Amino acid sequence: MTKKKKLLIVSVSAGAGHVQAARAIEETAKAQYEKEYIVEYVDLMDYVSPALKKAIVDAYGFIIKNAPNVWQYIYKKTDNADRLKRTDSLMKRVNQLTARRFYTLLDSFQPDHIVCTHSFPAQVVQQSKNREHHYIPISLVVTDYGWHSYWILQDISNYFVATEKMKWEMMYHKIPTPVYVTGIPVRPVFFEKKSTEQLKKKYNISLKEKVILVLSGGQGLGASDEVVKYIDSHNAFDGARVIVVAGSNKILFNKLKKLEDKMKHIHLGVVGWTEDMDEYMRMADVIVSKPGGSTTSECMVLQKPLIAMNPIPGQEECNAFHIVEHDFGYRAGSIEDLLYYIEKVFKQKPKVFGDKKRIAAEEILKIINKNLD
Helix, strand or coil: CCCCEEEEEEECCCCHHHHHHHHHHHHHHHHHCCCCEEEEEEEHHHCCCHHHHHHHHHHHHHHHHHCHHHHHHHHHHCCCHHHHHCCHHHHHHHHHHHCHHHHHHHHHHCCCEEEECCHHHHHHHHCCCCHHHHHCCEEEECCCCCCCHHHCCCCCCEEEECCHHHHHHHHHCCCCCCEEECCCCCCHHHHCCCCHHHHHHHCCCCCCCCEEEEECCCCCCCCHHHHHHHHHHCHHHCCCEEEEECCCCHHHHHHHHHHHHHCCCCEEEEECCCCCHHHHHHHCCEEEECCCHHHHHHHHHHCCCEEEECCCCCHHHHHHHHHHHCCCEEEECCHHHHHHHHHHHHHCCCCCCCCCCCCHHHHHHHHHHHHHC
16 A cells, blocks of 8 residues: 655745635645645644744734835835845744744654745745755745745745746746746635525525625735725615625724614625635625735636725735736725726626636646655
């Protein structure tokens, strides 16, 4: 009997997109490669010191919400491989001190291959004092529609990217690692067949109601309460159903709940953290959201028009550009833009947004499986 290979999938929970991409690969591997792999998924943030975890996650959320210009400055300044190299020695010492539990996991699990949906875990592996860790093949899955220098690492086995343009950029910068254009991994549930009519009945929504889905990202960073007020102020959406997903942000959730009985033109429904995101997205006639890489890809799979609003400077601006460039939706630069594009979607004839043919997680695993043979 052939011994099973061990596949370790690692994400970082600074933003929900990295986690969703990792879960997509994990779920696909467990469903399709049960005989070949022992699959383990971990969030690196669960293996570093609690102080560092809180610092990274809280600082990221605070900057994105309160000082996006600071994040834009950091993003642009670090988009330089030579500049990033200057911090390597410092980051190496920090990583070795804070990730000891993760190194213990590597010793006990002994993976044959590691798939990372963020560059940080790959750096941690490569900076280990244990030289045996350096021989573990690593694949990097880029989870946005734009390229950045922080993904550039030495001795990576494979890069998996979303577009031909990103591959071209990597070739232009003479990155020697094989680069595969697969798209961004989306969880298998998004490829299942589900009836929109049955879902509307499940959630007590009239079949005739237009549905606007407003998303705020996993951390609930968007000003969804203000967006809802503006949508309700526009009588062109009279009788529409607006579903808002607040994610893990309890403050935002409570703000939205207080608005439910105050709406004049729309029917408002508020959802907190949910594992049924695909069902809410399937019912939507239009989706309003920050354009995270995973959200953008999920809309493409379900062929739902996405109106990108308040993108995080840097990576999400690249995603918004991709959406507009390929006619997968629109980018709203103001509330007036948002109302205009929602109305436009409601009035236009049904059209195809996105491409549901490509299943990125399957393509990624096929390539990795060949490498492990």
